[in-house]
Each structure stands twice: as C-alpha cells, then as structure tokens.
Amino acid sequence: MNLFSDIRALVIRNLEAMAAEGALPAGLDMAAVSVEPPRDPAHGDMATNAAMVLAKPAGQSPRVIAEALAARLAADPRLTTAEVAGPGFLNLRLSPAEWQGVVRAALRAPEAYGRSDIGRGRKVNVEFVSANPTGPMHVGHTRGAVFGDALAALLAYAGHEVTREYYVNDGGAQVDVLARSAYERYREANGLEPEIREGLYPGDYLVPVGEALKAKYGESLLGKPEADWIDDIRAFAIDAMMEMIRSDLALLGVKMDIYSSEKALYGTGKIEAALDTLRGMDLIYEGILEPPKGKTPEDWEPRQQTLFRSTLHGDDVDRPVMKSDGSWTYFAPDIAYHYDKVQRGYDALIDVFGADHGGYVKRMKAAVSALSNGRVPLDIKLIQLVKLWKNGEPFKMSKRAGTFVTLRDVVEQAGADVTRFVMLTRKNDMALDFDFDKVLDQSKDNPVFYVQYAHARIRSVLRKAAEAGLAVDDAALCAADLSRIGHEAELGLARKIAEWPRLVEIAARSNEPHRIAFYLYELASDLHSLWNRGNEEPGLRFMQEDSAASQAKIALARATGVVISAGLGILGVTPAEEMR
Structure with a gap:
C-alpha cells in the first residue's frame, strides 16, 4: 500500500475525466503531476502541483484548473477537504479512516509494507569498496562499504535484482610494492633486519604474512634476486590481504x-x-592532447x-x-572491466568511489555510454x-596500519550497528x-540511540501487553477497532508511517x-513525542484500562515498529529489543 500513489492515481483519474469532458485539452502529459506532503503540515495532509504543471500546456490559469479539480476531489469519501492555495496549489486533507487504514x-503484511516493484527485476551491479589489496581497510573504505551495502539493500527492497561486486586492483604497481x-x-621472520625503505608499506599487518612466507619457503628465498621471488610473493601477499x-x-x-580481478x-x-569495440565505432585514434589547463608550454611535452x-559521450x-x-x-583496464559488466547483461551500473576519484567520473560514464550504445x-x-574524533581530539592513527585508522579500529570502538548507522547520517558527497x-x-x-530506543520502547509495550493478557x-x-486512534498526535504518527513506501521509492x-x-x-x-505526551495525557498512553482502546493504540505502536525494523534492515542495523 502506498497512500500517496493511491491519491495521485485519484488526481490523475479526475484530470483525465476533466479532459474527457472538454474542461482540459486531451493528451496532456501527466508525468510531472505529484502528490506529496506539504512543506507546512498546517496546510494539509498532502499537496498536489497538478494545476501548476498543467497550466501552460493546457493554456489555462492554474487557479482555474485547481478549483475545478478541487470540486471533483472534494466529492471523494477519502478526502475531507481540497483547498486551493496561492496561484494554484491544491492542499488535501484525508479522513482519519485513511490513516487508520495505513x-x-x-x-x-509486515514484510511487504513499504516494498516496491519500481525496479521490476532490473539487474543492477553495485561495485563498492574495491580497496587496493595492499593492507587493511581504512575509515574511508568503511563509509564506502556501508553506503554501497545499504544502497544494494535499498535497491533490492525496491524490486531490483542486485549484485554486490568488489573489483580487486591487483594489476598495478602497488601490488609489486606489496610484494x-x-x-x-x-x-x-628469518631473523634479519627488515629494510622498510621509503615507498614500502610499513604497517605491522604484514608481519604475519612474513611469518607465513617463512613457514612456506623457509630460508630458500633469502638473498635471491627479486625476479626469482616477486611473482610468488605477490600472489601470496594479495591472497593474504584479500582474506x-x-x-x-x-x-x-x-x-x-x-x-x-584487474589482473585477470x-x-x-x-x-x-x-578497445576494438570502441575502435569499430571510430572512437579510438592516434593523436596529441592539448596541454592541461594551467600548464605552460615549457611544462608540456x-x-x-x-x-x-570520450568527448563524444559527454x-x-x-x-x-x-x-x-x-x-x-590505468583507464584501459577500467574500460575493459566495465565492458565486461555490460556484457554480463546488467541494466544499470553503480560505482562507489572515494572523493579523490572525482576526475574519473566523466571519462568512465563516457566509456560505458559508448560500450553499451x-x-x-x-x-x-x-x-x-570521514573525520574521527575522541575526547574532543582527532582520533590517533593505527600503529598496526602504519598510516591510518582501520575499519576494524572503528568497529571495535563503536560496534557494527552504530558504525553503519552513523556513516549514513550524511549524504555521501558531504x-x-x-x-x-x-x-x-x-x-x-x-540518532542511532534515538531510533533504537524507539524500537525498544515498542517491543517493551508489546511484552507488557502480552503479560497483561492482551492479544x-x-x-x-x-x-482491532482502529477508529480508537483519533487524536491528532496519533494520526500524525500514522501519517509518518504512510510516508514510508513513498520514501523508499x-x-x-x-x-x-x-x-x-x-x-x-x-x-x-x-513516536517518542506521542509517548511523552502520554505522560501528561493518560488517554494517549498505549496501555489503557479499556482493552479495545489498548489494542488499537498498540497496533499503532507495532506498525511503527514494522517500519523502523524494515528501515534498519536496509541500513544493515539490528533493531534493539531492549536498551541496556
């Protein structure tokens, strides 16, 4: 159930009826017509821009369209009022029964509520993390990992067929440095002093790798020229890092x-x-690039x-x-990798990159555009x-990693649930x-505690009600008789629950x-606001002397819990049963 979609469908039907009667031109494009919560809740439960977006193509005043549409909508039993505001916005109020129905x-259907089919089974590849296999993941990778995993879960919840993919950068010079x-x-490990010269990875995380190499090779590689051991040690170290x-x-x-694998x-x-595919499109040529911006001729060879x-594709x-x-x-294998994903039949690709890859966006989009026509x-x-703080100061770097704070450092300090939620409390590009x-x-x-506490409160209510003998x-x-949910604070919570399917989409x-x-x-x-009001107004408490009233109010709490649990599931966070 998506109440906003249902009311939008009602608006569209009435607009089509107006067109059939000649009050509007036939064939109007309704795609831009929306129904959404108003910016100011005092204006109503929902608002539609129908008159505003159709006025110009219809050749009519938006207010004229809005007034005619309002008259029709007001006759629907689901609405209590349809009021024209300003130049032609239309504010709608729904009957309490609609919110109780939510x-x-x-x-x-707790498992289905909020799920969407907008994906229609489209195959989506989400590539994320893809850290170089040269050491443990740092806090920046942590944010990318959480974002990518939550995005994949969100898309699956909305009806897509999702693949989570990690691209192992094992084909560049950095893995030779690892070796x-x-x-x-x-x-x-063989008792010699290591020469961790500049340019090598200094972290202690390679100590166990060295010991494992000794266990496998003994002293047989000591004193040998690099060409004799680099291939074997590179492969061994990459496997250890990926583990x-x-x-x-x-x-x-x-x-x-x-x-x-990039190396593959x-x-x-x-x-x-x-590249031959691109060459067949006349997109590969031999040439000389112009000097980069900011370079003088003396700097440019x-x-x-x-x-x-790529300029032909944006x-x-x-x-x-x-x-x-x-x-x-570096761009060539990335082109090949994305071509491979296109050939695997994905309908959409998503790459999650670190901020330092901003210069790669246009070229990669151009390549995929060309390769997929x-x-x-x-x-x-x-x-x-991500900036880490503790005790009012920047969090110290990890000795084990050598140069950065690791994912493991963060999770061991804060826990996986807290880490995941907090990493999603800002938009990815902030x-x-x-x-x-x-x-x-x-x-x-x-915010983590606040949401978890809400779910724990709901579970507490359900336990106490069951102990009191309520079903x-x-x-x-x-x-239950949900007409007993009638106070504005209760209906306000139901309205927020109704936004969930729309928000998912x-x-x-x-x-x-x-x-x-x-x-x-x-x-x-x-939820917390309603709970606190119940401390002052006994009629708003979830547990009432009247069992029928209790069941109705507990139904509202349980519905809230359904949505919180579903949302936390998308974020990869375990809902709290109780707070300790």
Whole structure:
C-alpha cells in the first residue's frame, strides 16, 4: 500500500475525466503531476502541483484548473477537504479512516509494507569498496562499504535484482610494492633486519604474512634476486590481504557476491577486445592532447598517444588508453572491466568511489555510454572523507596500519550497528564527523540511540501487553477497532508511517540510502513525542484500562515498529529489543 500513489492515481483519474469532458485539452502529459506532503503540515495532509504543471500546456490559469479539480476531489469519501492555495496549489486533507487504514496495511503484511516493484527485476551491479589489496581497510573504505551495502539493500527492497561486486586492483604497481614489503617481513621472520625503505608499506599487518612466507619457503628465498621471488610473493601477499579485507567486511556485516580481478584482464585479450569495440565505432585514434589547463608550454611535452574520443559521450577532453611506450594507461583496464559488466547483461551500473576519484567520473560514464550504445546508465557516487574524533581530539592513527585508522579500529570502538548507522547520517558527497563520544551517547542528539530506543520502547509495550493478557499478534492487532486512534498526535504518527513506501521509492530512484536514516530519525521522534505526551495525557498512553482502546493504540505502536525494523534492515542495523 502506498497512500500517496493511491491519491495521485485519484488526481490523475479526475484530470483525465476533466479532459474527457472538454474542461482540459486531451493528451496532456501527466508525468510531472505529484502528490506529496506539504512543506507546512498546517496546510494539509498532502499537496498536489497538478494545476501548476498543467497550466501552460493546457493554456489555462492554474487557479482555474485547481478549483475545478478541487470540486471533483472534494466529492471523494477519502478526502475531507481540497483547498486551493496561492496561484494554484491544491492542499488535501484525508479522513482519519485513511490513516487508520495505513496502520492496518502495515500489520496485514509486515514484510511487504513499504516494498516496491519500481525496479521490476532490473539487474543492477553495485561495485563498492574495491580497496587496493595492499593492507587493511581504512575509515574511508568503511563509509564506502556501508553506503554501497545499504544502497544494494535499498535497491533490492525496491524490486531490483542486485549484485554486490568488489573489483580487486591487483594489476598495478602497488601490488609489486606489496610484494617487496612482504619480502622484508619474510626476511624479518628469518631473523634479519627488515629494510622498510621509503615507498614500502610499513604497517605491522604484514608481519604475519612474513611469518607465513617463512613457514612456506623457509630460508630458500633469502638473498635471491627479486625476479626469482616477486611473482610468488605477490600472489601470496594479495591472497593474504584479500582474506584480511573479507574478514574486515564481515565484521561490518558486508558480504560481496562477486570479486573481480584487474589482473585477470591482462594477457587475456579482454582489454584489446573492449578497445576494438570502441575502435569499430571510430572512437579510438592516434593523436596529441592539448596541454592541461594551467600548464605552460615549457611544462608540456606533446606526444603521440592512443586516445578514446570520450568527448563524444559527454567528457571534457579525450582520454589516453595507451602510452607512447605501448603500455596501457590505468583507464584501459577500467574500460575493459566495465565492458565486461555490460556484457554480463546488467541494466544499470553503480560505482562507489572515494572523493579523490572525482576526475574519473566523466571519462568512465563516457566509456560505458559508448560500450553499451547508451543502453546502460552508470551512476558514480563519490564518498567524502570521514573525520574521527575522541575526547574532543582527532582520533590517533593505527600503529598496526602504519598510516591510518582501520575499519576494524572503528568497529571495535563503536560496534557494527552504530558504525553503519552513523556513516549514513550524511549524504555521501558531504564530509562526515564521527565522534566516538557522541555516537555512544544515550540522548536525542545521537540518532542511532534515538531510533533504537524507539524500537525498544515498542517491543517493551508489546511484552507488557502480552503479560497483561492482551492479544498482540499482528492478526489480532489488525482486527482491532482502529477508529480508537483519533487524536491528532496519533494520526500524525500514522501519517509518518504512510510516508514510508513513498520514501523508499524516492531513495531508490536517487540512489540515496541516507534518506532512510533521516526518515527513521523523524519517525522515532514522532513516536517518542506521542509517548511523552502520554505522560501528561493518560488517554494517549498505549496501555489503557479499556482493552479495545489498548489494542488499537498498540497496533499503532507495532506498525511503527514494522517500519523502523524494515528501515534498519536496509541500513544493515539490528533493531534493539531492549536498551541496556
């Protein structure tokens, strides 16, 4: 049930009836007509922009259209009033029975309430984290992991077929640095002084890798030239790092469906095949790029390169795919990787990148646009930085990692549920402060606690009601006399519950899971407000002397819990049964 969609359908039917009668021109495009909560709740329960968006194509005054539409809508039993405001906005008030019906809908099918079919089974690939396999994940990866996992869950909840994918960057120079760093720890395990020179990875996390290498190779690699050991140690160290990364992701509750390897693209013809596809579209050519902006001629050395005509697909400048020495640029395997995803039959691709990849957005979108002939959209979400605080000061870096705070550091300090929720309390392209003192504080200012406390209160009510002998299973509550939910504060909570299906669709269409966290905080606030009013007004308490009134009010609480539980499920957070 989506009450906003139902009322929008009512508005559209009446507009079509007006067109059939000649009051509006035939064939008007109704796509921009919306029904949504008004900015000011005092104006009504819902508002529609129908008259405003149809006035120009209809060649009529918006107020004339609004007044004619209002007269029709007012006759519908679901509405109590339909009032024209300003130049032609239309504010609607619904009967209490409609809001009471929302409570019943949530209880009739708790698992289904709010779920959407807007995805219609479209196959979506969400690639996220994709940290270099050179060490443990840092706090920036933590935010990207939470965002990507919650986005995938949101899209699945909205009817998409979702694949979570991790792209292992195991084909670049950084894995050679990893191998050399691991070799020094191998030397250390054999009793020699490691030479952790500049440019190598200094973290202690490679000590166990060195010990494992000693267990496998003994002293056989000591003193050997790099060419004799680098391939074996590189593969060994990458496997060890990926095992560490999988373990860190599991600590956060993230499980990937696919791990794809960059190295698997080299020497297999896949890069060549992707570029040949672009060449067949006349999108690959030999040329010389203009100097980058801000460079003087003395700084610029023009050179012949193999280029991709990305400007034909929205980019600012064509991009090199092969260097003048014949080696691939970093962009070439990325093109091949995305071509592989297109060939796997996905209907949409989403990449979750760190903020430092902003310059990659246009070129990657251009490549996917070209390779899919515009069929497959690519949305790239950039994850801004996270600043960690504790005791009013920046949180110290991890000695184990050497240079940064790890995902494991954060989760062990705050817990997975808190970490996940807090990482979604800001839009992905906004910087986020993660204050360990605040996120563990039990107050309204801590959104994690506030939402969890609301759910725990609801569970407490259900337990107490059951102990008092009331039937509080969903079937019994669904059959309750919900007309007993009539106070404005109670109906206000029901209105917020009614927004859930609409909010899911908005968040899924925009790929913005943070909207779920924001909504849950507002819903929890309405629940706590009603609870607190019950302290002053006994008639608003969930437990009443009249069992029929109790069941109705408990039904409202349980419906709220249904939505909170569903929302936390999307965020990957476990709903609290009680607060300790």
